[in-house]
């Protein structure tokens with residue numbers, strides 16, 4: 041999916057909601073466990089219930105890898121089920137020496153390798169340019185680089201000063217020499233909304249993937265007021281608050297309700313941005 045197609049989806053749906061598919065068999069409604077593939081059955085219902093309000097879906101790969109071969113099968117079926125109009129994100133947080141990153145990129149981008157062809161993958165920047173480049177070798181695919189993450193441990197390294205900058209700023213600035221905003225996004229936690237104005241100064245056009253609203257307590261309003269751009273520029277993720285809104289037979293209805301609440305709020309922030 042291109043930058044302008046993503047931006048058009050945001051306008052069309054009046055939403056920049058990314059639904060995180062962090063599907064844990066221990067948390068899904070018990071009655072689904074008798075299904076041949078409970079994780080896929082759950083994801084299918086969640087996607088059907090939320091597609092009207094979401095522009096992106098983000099399976100977190102850990103939840104699938106933890107299930108072994110069955111998990112990979114659920115992941116592949118889930119990716120195939122995500123509507124073409126929606127942006128898909130493999131939240132895999134990969135990155136290694138180039139030789140190895142190349143295989144990670146093949147795994148998530150080349151359908152002929154592992155059966156998966158995500159639009160994008162999250163990548164850790166710690167090993168530098170040659171660990172990221174193999175992901176950028178795939179035309180039309182996106183790298184979403186961890187910049188300022190939502191967890192408290194982000195202070196350990198990402199907030200450390202190096203010269204005039206903090207490390208996350210250096211990551212954002214340097215990575216922009218590797219690819220343009222049409223191929224490169226950054227992860228910025230919703231819990232870090234205070235830093236968003238500063239981040240927008242150094243990355244005015246890049247989309248930001250923003251996890252941390254809902255279960256982690258980040259404010260959608262703060263993120264939106266500081267992070268929105270003319271193209272939208274945000275994908276705000278919510279996983280647990282949508283997926284596990286109910287553990288009963290009404291789980292999909294409740295998920296839809298939660299997604300709709302977030303979309304309604306987003307529509308308001310988009311309208312406010314246009315008026316600025």
Ligand SMILES: O=c1ccn([C@@H]2O[C@H](COP(=O)(O)O)[C@@H](O)[C@H]2O)c(=O)[nH]1
Pocket residue numbers: 060062100131188189190191227228229251252253254255256277278279280281
């Ligand atoms: O900084 C980060 C980077 C990634 N995540 C991931 O996003 C979702 C958040 O889930 P919630 O249930 O909405 O809290 C999850 O997959 C994380 O691994 C993040 O939270 N923060």
